[in-house]
Amino acid sequence: MQFLKKNDYGKYFVDRFGIPEEIIEKYTFWVRGKRVWAFSGEFIDVKDIEVLGIKALSLGRTPKPSTAFLRVIGKYAKKNVVNLDKEKALKFLEGEDIEGNFDVEQGYVIVKSNNDILGCGLYKGSLINQIPKKYRYEDTWL
Amino acid sequence: MDKQKLEYFKQYSEIIPNFDAFMESLEKEQPYWMRVNTLKIGEEELIERLENKGFKLEKYKNLNAYKIVVMPVKHPGATVEHSLGYYYIQDLSSMAPVLVLNPQKGEKILDMAAAPGSKTTMIAELMREGTIVANDVNFNRLKSLGGNLERLGITNVIITKKDAKSGNFGIKFDKILLDAPCSGEGTIRKNPWGFRAVNDREHKMLARSQKIMLKNASKHLKNGGIIVYSTCTFNPWENESVVEYGIENLGLKPIHFDLPIPHLKGVEEWRGERYENSEYYKRIYPHLEDTGGMFIAVLKKE
Numbered sequence: 001m002q003f004l005k006k007n008d009y010g011k012y013f014v015d016r017f018g019i020p021e022e023i024i025e026k027y028t029f030w031v032r033g034k035r036v037w038a039f040s041g042e043f044i045d046v047k048d049i050e051v052l053g054i055k056a057l058s059l060g061r062t063p064k065p066s067t068a069f070l071r072v073i074g075k076y077a078k079k080n081v082v083n084l085d086k087e088k089a090l091k092f093l094e095g096e097d098i099e100g101n102f103d104v105e106q107g108y109v110i111v112k113s114n115n116d117i118l119g120c121g122l123y124k125g126s127l128i129n130q131i132p133k134k135y136r137y138e139d140t141w142l
Numbered sequence: 143m144d145k146q147k148l149e150y151f152k153q154y155s156e157i158i159p160n161f162d163a164f165m166e167s168l169e170k171e172q173p174y175w176m177r178v179n180t181l182k183i184g185e186e187e188l189i190e191r192l193e194n195k196g197f198k199l200e201k202y203k204n205l206n207a208y209k210i211v212v213m214p215v216k217h218p219g220a221t222v223e224h225s226l227g228y229y230y231i232q233d234l235s236s237m238a239p240v241l242v243l244n245p246q247k248g249e250k251i252l253d254m255a256a257a258p259g260s261k262t263t264m265i266a267e268l269m270r271e272g273t274i275v276a277n278d279v280n281f282n283r284l285k286s287l288g289g290n291l292e293r294l295g296i297t298n299v300i301i302t303k304k305d306a307k308s309g310n311f312g313i314k315f316d317k318i319l320l321d322a323p324c325s326g327e328g329t330i331r332k333n334p335w336g337f338r339a340v341n342d343r344e345h346k347m348l349a350r351s352q353k354i355m356l357k358n359a360s361k362h363l364k365n366g367g368i369i370v371y372s373t374c375t376f377n378p379w380e381n382e383s384v385v386e387y388g389i390e391n392l393g394l395k396p397i398h399f400d401l402p403i404p405h406l407k408g409v410e411e412w413r414g415e416r417y418e419n420s421e422y423y424k425r426i427y428p429h430l431e432d433t434g435g436m437f438i439a440v441l442k443k444e
Contacts, residue, residue: 027297038297039297039298039300040271040297040298041272041273041274041297041298041299041300042250042272042273044250044273044275044300044311044312044313045312045313046275046300046302046311046312046313047310047312048302048303048304049300049301049302050284050288050301050302050303051288051291051299051300051301052300052301053297053298053299053300054291054292054295054296054297055292068292068293068295069297071182071226071227071295072295072297090222093222093225116222116226117226118226134289135225135293137222137225138220140215140216140220141215141220141221141222141225142195142196142214142215142220142221142222
């Protein structure tokens with residue numbers, strides 16, 4: 001399946017998280033199936049590209065940002081960011097949902113702890129965990 | 143270490159200087175090395191965080207390379223910081239080909255046999271901006287490459303799945319890294335259980351593939367561009383012999399280069415084959431800096 005360039009998807013990150021346009025303009029956005037990829041290099045027309053940059057969005061009823069891309073651009077976000085203390089951050093990384101009211105809009109949010117961008121959460125009264133299993137904290141870790 | 147596996151290395155007694163020390167080093171456990179992903183965090187900040195968790199790390203010269211002297215976990219990647227993509231476990235010897243490649247901002251670089259991505263991610267970290275085509279023929283290994291790019295937050299890589307011997311990459315590149323699939327003798331300390339001694343016939347078959355890959359690399363190189371050819375093995379048929387093939391048959395020119403990691407020059411002769419340009423090549427041996435092994439050559443297209 002081909003990658004189709006659709007830079008309009010960059011606007012999602014500007015609108016939803018207040019990422020400055022000059023940051024988003026460093027990337028081109030490419031759709032393949034139900035996924036959007038963010039790429040910061042110069043496109044080379046190599047046939048049979050498997051992956052172009054990293055996954056930025058999954059398309060559905062509402063677009064869902066990827067933890068991997070939020071970890072790249074999340075430090076520039078100005079809104080819809082939840083800042084957790086160290087203890088809650090660890091619980092979030094373990095895959096738990098976090099109870100509580102946060103000053104963000106309903107929907108997908110960036111979850112951070114100090115300067116660490118932890119990834120994607122879904123806020124609807126509480127913070128629903130969206131961290132992919134591969135990034136989840138294991139009890140043998142430090 | 144299995145005595146039979148050690149016995150295998152005696153075939154190199156005449157080409158590896160200080161051979162007793164070399165053999166002794168193979169029996170010693172290899173320390174882990176790491177580098178900081180400065181695309182995400184500063185070196186000092188990460189080192190302080192890891193040291194606060196009980197790691198003891200030794201910076202190597204002025205490089206972004208740290209020997210892990212003490213680690214409070216079973217595996218050096220078992221930390222939140224690793225999961226956040228703040229560092230990458232990579233042997234010092236494996237960093238060497240990328241240091242030699244010396245990636246620059248804006249370049250187009252082809253990493254022909256890239257998975258699992260240690261060198262690709264290091265190229266991205268050093269070049270900051272530019273484009274990397276990272277290729278590998280093995281689907282499962284490509285998945286590891288993709289995973290590492292995601293974890294480290296690297297967004298300027300195009301991944302392809304082509305046979306490095308015949309794949310068409312569409313354009314000509316400024317620089318090409320051919321870290322060729324090899325018999326992996328230099329990784330025996332890191333993975334003694336996985337190491338499989340190969341016979342002469344297999345070395346020759348690997349060398350044949352490596353020569354075809356070098357030929358394909360040469361086709362995809364701009365005039366004035368360079369190929370860094372590397373392997374993590376000691377056998378001269380897979381190293382000096384392949385590079386000399388490139389010089390004699392592909393019109394490539396060997397280039398002198400600096401390497402801030404202890405090394406020795408290439409082999410001059412092996413089983414009746416003479417290598418005219420051995421002074422251009424560099425070999426990293428485990429007994430020099432307590433690392434794995436590596437062969438590196440730089441070839442220029444004029």
